Each structure stands twice: as C-alpha cells, then as structure tokens.
Amino acid sequence: xxxxxxxxxxxxxxxxxxxxxxxxxxxxxxxxxxxxxxxxxxxxxxxxxxxxxxxxxxxxxxxxxxxxxxxxxxxxxxxxxxxxxxxxxxxxxxxxxxxxxxxxxxxxxxxxxxxxx
Numbered sequence: 001x002x003x004x005x006x007x008x009x010x011x012x013x014x015x016x017x018x019x020x021x022x023x024x025x026x027x028x029x030x031x032x033x034x035x036x037x038x039x040x041x042x043x044x045x046x047x048x049x050x051x052x053x054x055x056x057x058x059x060x061x062x063x064x065x066x067x068x069x070x071x072x073x074x075x076x077x078x079x080x081x082x083x084x085x086x087x088x089x090x091x092x093x094x095x096x097x098x099x100x101x102x103x104x105x106x107x108x109x110x111x112x113x114x115x116x117x
Contacts, residue, residue: 007034008020008033008034013034013036013044014044014045014047016034017030017041017044017045020033021045027041027042068093068097070089070090075089078092
C-alpha cells in the first residue's frame with residue numbers, strides 16, 4: 001500500500017479533501033480541484049470515516065486543518081492512552097481537543113475562574 005500523496009499543500013489527498021469540504025465545496029468541485037474522479041473523493045472520505053470508527057472516534061469532523069505542537073513530556077503521558085485506543089498521540093490529542101470544545105468543557109477543564117457566566 002502506498003503512503004499519503006501530498007496534495008495542494010496538504011500532507012495527503014484526504015487532508016486536502018477535508019479542507020475543501022470545509023469550504024462547502026461539493027464532491028464534483030473537489031474532484032476537479034484534485035484532478036481525480038468524484039468516486040475517488042467519496043472513497044477517500046469513506047476510508048477516513050471507517051478508520052476513525054475502528055479507532056473509536058466516531059464520525060470524522062469536517063473542518064479546518066490545525067497543527068499544535070505537543071511537548072515531549074505530554075506525549076510521554078499520552079502514549080499509553082493512545083496505545084490502549086490503537087491510535088497515535090496526535091490523533092488522541094485532536095480528539096481530546098474536539099471533545100472538550102464541542103462539549104463546552106473548556107472552562108471546566110481549565111478551572112481558572114475566567115469562564116463566562
């Protein structure tokens with residue numbers, strides 16, 4: 001199996017598809033931009049969805065790409081949790097951030113007295 005194919009400045013075609021989808025482009029428009037068939041766009045999205053479900057993360061979130069540096073000591077603390085979930089530290093960290101944000105738990109997690117009322 002081949003590795004990821006960098007596309008449009010993204011690390012893979014799947015990442016490029018996610019970014020274009022977040023811009024509300026339809027499957028045919030995305031396919032034209034990437035120079036692939038519409039069925040390939042659909043197949044790449046379905047494959048990503050299956051992978052996330054198998055790792056216990058549910059439906060993939062469609063949104064903008066984001067990159068966050070994770071300090072080595074935090075990576076070390078997260079590794080066993082990621083391993084138990086058969087995923088990477090980066091994927092686990094992203095899932096934690098998504099869960100905290102989507103569940104409106106930022107103030108509860110930080111508990112720094114700066115939350116809204």
